[in-house]
Amino acid sequence: LYATTTCSNNNNNKRIPIMAPTRSRSQPTLGRQQTRMHVQNPTWQRDAEHGKVTLSRCRPSSIWEKKLPEKRHHRKLSWSKVGLAGNSPTYCQMRGPSPTREQRCRDRIKMTIEMKNLDKLWEIYIESAAWHQDEHAKWPISNHEFVAVRRAIEQCLKKKIKTALATDTLEDLEAAANAAANKVDILAFEGNASFPELDEVYHRINQKQAELVGMSRKSTVPDADKTAAMEALDLAIEAQDGEELSKAIQAAIELNVDVTEASTLLKLSSKYFSSDAKDGLFAKDCFKGEKRTLYILNLGPEMDLNLLERILKVRGVNMKYYTNMKELLKPPQDRESRKGMSIAASLHGKKTGVQPLLLQDPPKNTLWVISGPEPSKLAGDMAAVGKLIEFNRQGGGLGIIGSGNRGGLANPLICDANVLLSSLSLERMWGHYDGKKQVGPQPGSGKPGFNEAHKLFTNISKLDEGFSTTALADSVLKQGFVELLRGSSGKPLTAIREPSRAFSGSHGPIILHASAMHLLGSKEGVGHEQWLANLFLYSCLRAADMVEEFDFGAEGAEPKEGEGEGEGEEGEDEEDVGVVNEQEAAEDLDDLEGW
Numbered sequence: 115l116y117a118t119t120t121c122s123n124n125n126n127n128k129r130i131p132i133m134a135p136t137r138s139r140s141q142p143t144l145g146r147q148q149t150r151m152h153v154q155n156p157t158w159q160r161d162a163e164h165g166k167v168t169l170s171r172c173r174p175s176s177i178w179e180k181k182l183p184e185k186r187h188h189r190k191l192s193w194s195k196v197g198l199a200g201n202s203p204t205y206c207q208m209r210g211p212s213p214t215r216e217q218r219c220r221d222r223i224k225m226t227i228e229m230k231n232l233d234k235l236w237e238i239y240i241e242s243a244a245w246h247q248d249e250h251a252k253w254p255i256s257n258h259e260f261v262a263v264r265r266a267i268e269q270c271l272k273k274k275i276k277t278a279l280a281t282d283t284l285e286d287l288e289a290a291a292n293a294a295a296n297k298v299d300i301l302a303f304e305g306n307a308s309f310p311e312l313d314e315v316y317h318r319i320n321q322k323q324a325e326l327v328g329m330s331r332k333s334t335v336p337d338a339d340k341t342a343a344m345e346a347l348d349l350a351i352e353a354q355d356g357e358e359l360s361k362a363i364q365a366a367i368e369l370n371v372d373v374t375e376a377s378t379l380l381k382l383s384s385k386y387f388s389s390d391a392k393d394g395l396f397a398k399d400c401f402k403g404e405k406r407t408l409y410i411l412n413l414g415p416e417m418d419l420n421l422l423e424r425i426l427k428v429r430g431v432n433m434k435y436y437t438n439m440k441e442l443l444k445p446p447q448d449r450e451s452r453k454g455m456s457i458a459a460s461l462h463g464k465k466t467g468v469q470p471l472l473l474q475d476p477p478k479n480t481l482w483v484i485s486g487p488e489p490s491k492l493a494g495d496m497a498a499v500g501k502l503i504e505f506n507r508q509g510g511g512l513g514i515i516g517s518g519n520r521g522g523l524a525n526p527l528i529c530d531a532n533v534l535l536s537s538l539s540l541e542r543m544w545g546h547y548d549g550k551k552q553v554g555p556q557p558g559s560g561k562p563g564f565n566e567a568h569k570l571f572t573n574i575s576k577l578d579e580g581f582s583t584t585a586l587a588d589s590v591l592k593q594g595f596v597e598l599l600r601g602s603s604g605k606p607l608t609a610i611r612e613p614s615r616a617f618s619g620s621h622g623p624i625i626l627h628a629s630a631m632h633l634l635g636s637k638e639g640v641g642h643e644q645w646l647a648n649l650f651l652y653s654c655l656r657a658a659d660m661v662e663e664f665d666f667g668a669e670g671a672e673p674k675e676g677e678g679e680g681e682g683e684e685g686e687d688e689e690d691v692g693v694v695n696e697q698e699a700a701e702d703l704d705d706l707e708g709w
Contacts, residue, residue: 216254223255223263232270232293239263261305268307271297275311284322285497287315292494323496343371351376354666360616367594367617370539377596381663382569382614384655395572395648402430406478406654407471411436413486414527414630415520421635425647431654434471439491439498443470473501476510476622480653484630485516485531487523492533503537511613511622511653517630518546518582526584527630535626541587543628549581551602552640564599570610570648571598578639580631583607590626601629613655614662625653 213221226234242253242260271294278290294312301307343366350359359376366373388397408431410419423433436442445468472479481502492499506512516531532542554576556563564571571577577599585605591597594617599608606628613623627649631639635646 219253219255220259223259227262227266230266230270232267232274235263235267235270236297239267264301264305264307267297268301268305271301271309272311275309275315278315279311279318282318283497284319284500287319287322288495288497290315291319319496339369340371343369347371347373347376351379351666354664356662356664359664360614360662363594363616364619370593372592373594374591377594377612377617379664379666380612380614380616381665382612383661383663384659386655386659387569391573394644395569396429396651398428399430401651401654404430404478405432405475406430407432407434407480408650408654409434409436409442409472409479409481410484411439411442411481412484413437413439413491413530414484414517415486415523417484417630417633419633421643422633422646422650425635425643426650429647429651431651439495442472443498443501445470472510473505476505476508477656477658479505480511480513480622481505482513482515482650482653483530483534484633485514485527485529487527488525488529490529490533492530499533499537502534506622506624507620509620509622509656511625511656513625513627513650513653515627515630515633516543516584517628518548518584520582520630528584538624540593540626541589543584543586543626545585545603545605547583547585547601547603547605549579549583549601549603549629552576552578553599553602556600560600560604562600562602562604565597568596568598570645570652572648573644574641574648577641577645579607580629580639580642582631583629586626586628595624595626608649610652612660613652613657614660615657616662618657620657622656623653625649 223238226238239260242255242263271290274290274293278286291312294309294315298307298309298312302309343362346362347359347366350362359379363373363376366376386396386400388395388400390397408426410433412435419433419435423435426433472481483502502512512534514531514534516526516528518526520527526543526546528543535542553563555566564574564577579599579601583601583603585601585603586607586609588606590609591606594611595609596612596617597606597609599606601607608628609626611617611624618624632642632646632649635643637643
């Protein structure tokens with residue numbers, strides 16, 4: 115509260131604003147009338163420095179002292195009620211004037227140029243462009259001030275291109291090409307900027323991608339080598355030597371030689387298989403304590419995989435779900451060494467050497483990729499595809515899933531799956547089939563149904579093929595893959611490269627699946643839950659977990675197609691033997707068609 119008084123000093127009348135006095139601890143609380151009287155009788159002091167007379171009610175413990183505390187936390191309470199309660203501040207700090215929009219824009223430009231962040235610089239450059247500015251949010255800065263922004267963008271791009279050519283890795287080359295996309299044309303038009311080294315970047319990318327496609331398997335093999343591999347297979351089968359046959363199969367797969375005949379002799383067993391048929395193929399807690407993890411990368415429509423996660427958890431396998439390739443391959447933060455995806459490291463483009471969780475221990479990890487629609491998310495990131503292929507070569511399990519039209523999309527969801535298949539030198543998935551039928555055991559090779567002799571179909575007598583399926587190419591069955599399931603359309607739905615020494619060697623298993631609906635484990639789908647558990651847990655096995663046995667006695671029983679030819683009426687409907695209860699299966703899945 116301020117009061118005003120008039121005093122006579124050197125015959126000059128002055129009106130001096132004064133502060134209401136504060137009371138000491140010994141003084142009683144003053145009423146309004148007493149306070150007014152107290153103010154009217156102030157104590158005057160002469161300022162020795164300026165020779166002026168001032169009214170002073172300051173006490174040594176008051177906040178109204180002339181000399182403020184040196185630091186904000188040095189607290190001197192006043193004698194007021196507020197001060198005695200401990201709430202009185204030492205002094206007031208006035209906030210400065212708010213910066214104008216022009217000053218804020220200049221500060222943003224200056225900070226971004228110092229950080230050398232290409233994305234932020236380009237964002238400023240586009241926002242300030244005349245053709246892009248919002249009518250109500252124009253930048254109040256002259257055009258010549260954005261020259262520094264354009265030059266900073268050019269420097270960042272040239273540095274990125276130079277670094278990519280120096281490292282000569284597909285990841286850095288693609289990152290430089292993606293960073294320069296759609297920017298170099300604008301910069302060349304507005305600032306006459308030139309990037310002659312960008313052509314060399316694109317040339318090296320094409321070479322690297324060609325090397326990546328031919329990295330996994332040899333595409334062109336001399337006929338003499340194929341003939342020698344086939345002769346080695348025949349000799350091993352005639353000699354009934356399991357060790358030699360295992361080596362011959364592995365060499366034949368590397369040369370793209372058909373090993374279908376030899377694959378029928380292979381019988382696999384594992385300590386992880388359950389002895390009790392009631393538990394299914396895998397016993398409870400069979401992987402407990404082994405830190406095995408199954409990663410799912412869903413690039414398509416959202417899916418509810420809670421049932422799959424519970425199934426894996428019961429057997430001791432952890433599941434991690436991702437929808438973005440960059441998140442999957444992002445290194446974790448190393449808190450001990452302070453390395454990883456730190457802000458400082460990412461801003462300066464430093465490589466910390468910390469591997470993503472998926473790549474740290476490939477034999478313990480398995481990745482399933484669910485393909486998405488066009489445009490493919492993997493086609494523009496071949497460096498990531500190369501990491502996944504290398505992950506499989508180092509012992510990691512790889513599953514590739516495609517599907518037909520679903521999620522309201524007009525085309526089959528096979529784009530990302532075909533990118534991976536092309537990198538593995540395998541023929542692509544193709545087509546859309548309604549499905550909605552149940553299949554039983556295959557009556558013969560190439561017939562609709564499932565491979566009853568395989569361990570994966572333990573406790574499964576009928577299986578719903580699902581709806582909205584796609585199809586695998588028959589040629590993959592001649593490249594070391596064993597057929598597991600063939601749909602009612604007559605096209606393969608599931609094939610596997612076994613996790614055994616003969617078929618995978620030191621690599622991890624590969625599973626191709628063309629019916630994404632099986633991942634839901636629907637109760638309406640016959641056999642879905644058991645099939646889901648068997649398939650995904652089987653992908654966690656490796657060659658070291660399996661025991662190979664070759665049943666050479668089964669060689670004479672191989673031709674199965676002609677068994678029903680001379681059996682009268684049973685052979686007449688042979689083509690429909692593998693498909694059962696078509697109408698019932700279609701009615702059961704009508705409710706799920708909107709998924």
